[in-house]
Amino acid sequence: MRTTPANNMDVKRLNRSNTLRCLLTCDKISQPELAQKLKLSWPTVLQNVKELTALGLVQEVGAYESTGGRKAKAYAPVRDAKLAVGLDITQNHVGLVLVNLSGEILRYTRKKRVFSLQEDYLMSLENLLTDFLEEGEGEKLLGIGVSLPGILDETGERLLYSHALDIYDVETKQFSQYLPYPCIFMNDANAAGFAELWKNPEAENLIYLSLSNTVGGAIINGGRLYTGNNLRAGEFGHVTLVPNGRKCYCGKVGCLDAYLSAKVLASYADGNLAQFFERLRDQNQQTQGVWTEYLQYLAVAINNLCMSFDCDVIAGGYVGAFLEEFGGPLREMLAERNTFERSGGYLKECSFKLEASAVGAALMQVEGFLQTL
Ligand SMILES: [Zn+2]
Structure with a gap:
């Protein structure tokens, strides 16, 4: 996924974000290896690793065998330091997925719920979420990516129309007011496409x-x-x-x-x-x-x-x-x-099946976090 830096601050942030992205693809890695992979200087990588460790996103996991000089420290990502939920709303079902920073699916469920804009349906979303999350997961949650079968406006604040749900020009706040975490709204096919892109970076x-x-x-x-x-x-x-x-x-x-x-x-x-x-x-x-x-x-x-x-x-x-x-x-x-x-x-x-849109929406939260780290 591409991001283009605009200024020095952005370059610094991008380097740190890329350091974490790179770490997330490894089980463990040394600082020199990391510097080589990222094509960054050793001091830059060291600084990034320090900052990411302080944020609880990276940990030191021992040292590599020495080949003469000082032993190189081994670092590993803390994949579950942050989590995101994907909520896929369809005409007759609600899908829920929990992913970590690597986009690994930790849990997925799909429940029959016939869509309506009535309060009891909207409240059932909150109940589904509460039942879905296990103890301690709420504190790690970056937010919820909500997938909807319809066209959204640019800000994601309005669902302009959804033939599938038979609703037109609805504020997405109607959903998010029942979900006690930051929400991002996405078109279902875009979400699924985004999930596939994540698998094929x-x-x-x-x-x-x-x-x-x-x-x-x-x-x-x-x-x-x-x-x-x-x-x-x-x-x-x-x-x-x-x-x-x-x-x-x-x-x-x-x-x-x-x-x-x-x-x-x-x-x-x-x-x-x-x-x-x-x-x-x-x-x-x-x-x-x-x-x-x-x-x-x-x-x-x-x-x-x-x-x-x-x-x-x-x-x-x-x-x-x-x-x-x-x-x-x-x-x-x-x-x-x-x-x-x-x-x-x-x-x-496809890499994903029924869960594709939920996964993609959740990954949008992860991507947002990685970009603004
Ligand atoms: Zn048609």
């Missing part, structure tokens, strides 16, 4: 296609989320896939969402997506036909994204979670559509 450009009950996506450009002029970038669900095609919930026809939402598959299994794949596992013929058609549309969508953005595409969301097991034929379809070479390698499997 070297990725400069990446497209995330979220195949859940609605279809959305995120565009990572130059290591950052690209949000567009109106914060609507990556709304792949409403790209036209079939002119004059099926009716979409947005009011238009032929949108990608009408062909690739998880609901399309679930509708063939009493609204239960897991049941659909259970039938596919049992080689039910009708289910196989539906799945093949779905994959053909998905191949068009993924190929279009690859041709537009010239980068890997990660397919995630509820359906994405099943592609590892059932997505075999998709590679061949993608290879056939590839204009430049016969390969479907531009599709990458």
Whole structure:
């Protein structure tokens, strides 16, 4: 993830932040090794390590065997010194995840809660959080990242609209007033895309296609989320896939969402997506036909994204979670559509499944902490 320093103070802060980021990727490391990795001077690294130790984020864990001179001290990150919660609000469920400074998932749960803006629902969020956190975790909490299926304004203070939740122009304060920690609000697909970026920090450009009950996506450009002029970038669900095609919930026809939402598959299994794949596992013929058609549309969508953005595409969301097991034929379809070479390698499997948006929202809190350290 890229950050550009503006002045000396920022450079100092960036160096310290990078020192911690580097430490977080190691089990233990010596100061000279750290200096080499960061391309910083020994005194700078020593000063950073001292400051990070004072903050309780780094600890000394013995010394390396001497090769002649003085023994080099070994340092390790205190990964659980700070924690963040991700809260994923969907139409029928609430997902909660707890991550540490390395982005490791310490706990995840998903509860059935039918969304409403009524007080009893909002209060149930607070209760879920209280039950979720164990003793002592509250004091370490940086805050909560809240993922919502809708378009938020630039400040995250207003949810401009959410078809999925059927709410329009709502202040996010309505949620945060029940959550006794600092809150950051994010679009669900952007959050999931951010989680995937965290797993692939070297990725400069990446497209995330979220195949859940609605279809959305995120565009990572130059290591950052690209949000567009109106914060609507990556709304792949409403790209036209079939002119004059099926009716979409947005009011238009032929949108990608009408062909690739998880609901399309679930509708063939009493609204239960897991049941659909259970039938596919049992080689039910009708289910196989539906799945093949779905994959053909998905191949068009993924190929279009690859041709537009010239980068890997990660397919995630509820359906994405099943592609590892059932997505075999998709590679061949993608290879056939590839204009430049016969390969479907531009599709990458997702690192996260149902928990993706919750994790990404929590990581936004961690990222905020690392940037302002
Ligand atoms: Zn639409």
